[in-house]
Amino acid sequence: MHGPVAEVLQFIDLTTYNILFLFIVGFIGGLVSGFIGSGGAFVLTPGMMSLGVPGTVAVASNMCHKFPKALVGAIKRYKYGQVDIKLGLIMGIFAEIGVQVGIMIQQYILKVYGQAGSNLYVSFIFVLVLVIVGGYVMRDAVQMKNATGITPSSPALAKRLQQIEIWPMLTFKTAGLRISMWFLVPVALATGMLAATIAVGGFIGVPGLMYIIGATSIVASASELVIAFVMGLGGTLIWAYYGTVDIRLVMIILAGSLFGVQLGAIGTTYVKEYMIKYVMATIMLIVAVSRFFAIPKYLNELQVTALADSSVALMTQISFYVMCFALLTGATIILVNLFKARSQEKAAVPAPAGG
Amino acid sequence: MEPKKMEKIQEHIPAETTSADLGVQVKKISYILVVTRNGHMSEPVMEYAVNVADRLQYNIIAAHINTLPFYRDGGRRSGLFASAMQESALLFREKAEARGVQVKHIGDAGKIGNVVKRLCSSEKRIEFIVIDQGIRKEEVVSQSPVPVFSVIYTEKKAGLRNKATHYKSVEKGAIRMSITSKKRHLRNCFTFGILTAAVYAAVFLNQELVMAYFTKGGIYALLPVAVVFMVSYAHGNFTSSFWSALGIEGSKSTTTKPADIRKKATDVPVVKKDVRPRAEVNV
The missing domain is CATH 3.40.50.620 (HUPs)
Structure with missing residues (x-):
């Protein structure tokens, strides 16, 4: 099957504008990924498509850039002692299964409701998940920020789940928790399914790790990179099997995103716990708004509504720009906090002892 | 004797x-x-x-x-x-x-x-x-x-530089180490920079050939994956040492949060350094 697909696909010519655009989006996406464990991918796919890259190539190339980025980020954050490899790998394997399930659901919807129905489903999931989870994370971040004194060790739900002993129990040393595999698997599956649907599994994976499994936001976002690596590698092999990966696009995005991911990982060592949640929630909520603007287009296609074409086109454009805005906002918060914390640390600890 | x-x-x-x-x-x-x-x-x-x-x-x-x-x-x-x-x-x-x-x-x-x-x-x-x-x-x-x-004690007392003798060797080591690590970062930056450039040049100078084979699918799927791994090794190390060489590195006190240090720094007035000789216990 892979032969004919490749022949039909069109690979774009690279112009300076294209290269610059991909490099910058890559950098910002990488920065966010390094910091919150995922993200950036949701802008890249529509971004590439706006450059004229066919949908499948955009998705495949995005996937192919995701796993090396996650790998580099995970290695960097492992050096800071934030990654629970075992947690990441187990989650990653089940997330991979989740991806396959997600694809099957997608295909079923595509068959029954057609392309527009599928798009509507994706956007609907997008808005639903992002608003609910994003809202919850934001509430938690604000509470943590306002709370004086010692922050609670782990959320109530996670604590309760950790006490339930059902074989097989898994112990995660870096994350410092012990939980039954039966609670881990649903989170992993959901992560994979979301990744298959909206390309960013981390929006479920990281909050899931924090609130259901009970990892700290630092460990959760760092281990999410391992999950993203496993999922990305699996996905890439499948896409590459069909010859849809444009290695040039991948390499240009990687050129920028590896700079970003390093910086994002460095950023996590400076900020407080709630900051990761805060950045994540901010991005999720803004992206939810963006997807909301995309819905009328699909409703129109399904002939549920009859809006004027021009206004639908405008909304689609707004949707894309709002998404870029989400990423930029996240990146700005990260950078500002990183450099602020750095200068403050320098001021507080002027020189090594005895100097 | x-x-x-x-x-x-x-x-x-x-x-x-x-x-x-x-x-x-x-x-x-x-x-x-x-x-x-x-x-x-x-x-x-x-x-x-x-x-x-x-x-x-x-x-x-x-x-x-x-x-x-x-x-x-x-x-x-x-x-x-x-x-x-x-x-x-x-x-x-x-x-x-x-x-x-x-x-x-x-x-x-x-x-x-x-x-x-x-x-x-x-x-x-x-x-x-x-x-x-x-x-x-x-x-x-x-x-x-x-x-x-x-x-x-500080060596000023012994008529030398004002450095705590006890920490002298340690500090020298630390300074030397920071110098060497900076050098190392620059060297790594250079080495991996060249390696990255080589990988990119190899791919982009042979675009047609690369695209022809890399999109063939099937077993050729391993080609893009292999290249991407190479990129993540070379470029990953390059970017890492790039930021390090610029002096942007992870917080040295990840255990003590910067905010706590900030708090301490503002709460506690700056104490004049005690240069009197002092004992250290054998524990």
Whole structure:
């Protein structure tokens, strides 16, 4: 099957504008990924498509850039002692299964409701998940920020789940928790399914790790990179099997995103716990708004509504720009906090002892 | 040189009237044993011992231990050691007399640990030991029945630069290390930069060929994956050392959050650095 697909696909010519655009989006996406464990991918796919890259190539190339980025980020954050490899790998394997399930659901919807129905489903999931989870994370971040004194060790739900002993129990040393595999698997599956649907599994994976499994936001976002690596590698092999990966696009995005991911990982060592949640929630909520603007287009296609074409086109454009805005906002918060914390640390600890 | 030739010098400085205050005879006076293996005992150590002895109303036993009595130089070293010891003893006595502390001076030879052990059993009521620079604490601690302290002081006192001697070597190492690590980052940056450039050049200069094979699918799927792994190795290391070379690295205090440091820095007023010689316990 892979032969004919490749022949039909069109690979774009690279112009300076294209290269610059991909490099910058890559950098910002990488920065966010390094910091919150995922993200950036949701802008890249529509971004590439706006450059004229066919949908499948955009998705495949995005996937192919995701796993090396996650790998580099995970290695960097492992050096800071934030990654629970075992947690990441187990989650990653089940997330991979989740991806396959997600694809099957997608295909079923595509068959029954057609392309527009599928798009509507994706956007609907997008808005639903992002608003609910994003809202919850934001509430938690604000509470943590306002709370004086010692922050609670782990959320109530996670604590309760950790006490339930059902074989097989898994112990995660870096994350410092012990939980039954039966609670881990649903989170992993959901992560994979979301990744298959909206390309960013981390929006479920990281909050899931924090609130259901009970990892700290630092460990959760760092281990999410391992999950993203496993999922990305699996996905890439499948896409590459069909010859849809444009290695040039991948390499240009990687050129920028590896700079970003390093910086994002460095950023996590400076900020407080709630900051990761805060950045994540901010991005999720803004992206939810963006997807909301995309819905009328699909409703129109399904002939549920009859809006004027021009206004639908405008909304689609707004949707894309709002998404870029989400990423930029996240990146700005990260950078500002990183450099602020750095200068403050320098001021507080002027020189090594005895100097 | 035979050990016999190393004469034991014992000098008792008569107690001044101050110690016989109110006519009450102080029956049991405790001692601080100050040990050096150098000809000249360092002054901060002397000062520290005198200070503490004055406060605790102890007396001092100053021991100069020649650790190389059989050094093959025709007795030159031992001679120098003995004369330096005399000078040093005189200085110590002066310092002590000014504070009304008695100093008993002993010259001995042998291994530090053995001599200390011997002195602790022969001289009564040694409460603790203060060791000079150049003596390994472990050597004394292993033989000593009483606590052992080393003295940290700034070299300004010894007429040199204002650096804490105790940390001197460590700090030098730290500085040297930061210099070498910066160099290393730059070198890595350069090496991996070239490697990255090579990978990118190889792909982009042969675009047609690459695209033809890489999109063939099937087993050729391994090609893009392999290239991407190469990129993540080369470019990943490059970007890592790039930020490091620019001085942007992870927080050094990930355990202590920056906010806490900030808080401490604002809460606690800046304390003037204490440059007085101070003891360090043998734990």
